[in-house]
């Protein structure tokens with residue numbers, strides 16, 4: 001099957017003063033429609049930079065990223081092939097939601113990228129009410145401001161914001177890392193349900209092996225900008241090949257227990 005998203009030989013170099021720094025180095029992977037693909041690695045390994053290159057926030061220095069076979073970048077210009085087709089949810093809903101905007105304006109903001117007719121249809125009151133209810137919030141929350149919500153509720157707002165355009169592909173960049181442990185599992189389960197209901201494909205970025213195992217079909221392990229291991233989650237957990245992957249796994253003794261027992 002043709003991949004939905006293909007990343008080939010992608011690198012990203014940042015310049016800090018006279019110093020050049022390689023945040024991502026020659027990364028290759030492909031994601032099939034309908035799967036959840038995990039990216040794991042320690043802080044600074046280049047995971048978020050990859051997520052940003054895929055969603056149009058940062059151009060790659062070299063390499064190609066294709067979506068449904070079409071190149072996403074033309075030099076530094078992002079080819080917005082289908083507006084709203086791809087969305088991203090960031091780690092920290094505190095800083096990713098504009099504190100001066102009401103929830104309704106926050107959730108509907110991505111619609112501004114769509115053609116007028118589609119914007120009107122997807123921004124209908126009926127659709128908005130259905131979406132806010134589906135993510136576990138209430139219609140009267142639409143008139144409130146982000147500071148009036150808990151961390152988990154704010155992340156539900158961010159999820160609704162990502163889904164308003166009806167995307168096929170969503171990058172989830174540490175979507176539960178800023179949340180209390182008791183709230184994390186609820187948000188992860190919501191993401192799983194939404195994926196099934198809407199035929200979504202996820203790129204799931206995390207530094208937490210238990211969360212990756214709970215959520216993902218396949219995964220890539222990143223270290224210092226490179227992929228050191230890639231494969232099916234169960235294969236990597238049972239038989240890790242790379243020494244860094246083994247270190248990540250050995251720090252999680254509970255992973256040898258049954259999947260249902262894992263604390264995400």
Ligand SMILES: Nc1ncnc2c1ncn2[C@@H]1O[C@H](COP(=O)(O)OP(=O)(O)OP(=O)(O)O)[C@@H](O)[C@H]1O
Nearest residue numbers: 014015023041042043044045046047048049050207
């Ligand atoms: N805009 C930027 N300018 C310069 N360096 C950057 C920029 N963005 C990221 N970096 C650097 O690139 C490297 C990779 O960062 P990135 O955020 O992709 O890592 P990460 O694996 O997502 O880590 P974390 O989990 O902490 O977010 C880091 O060393 C970071 O300091």
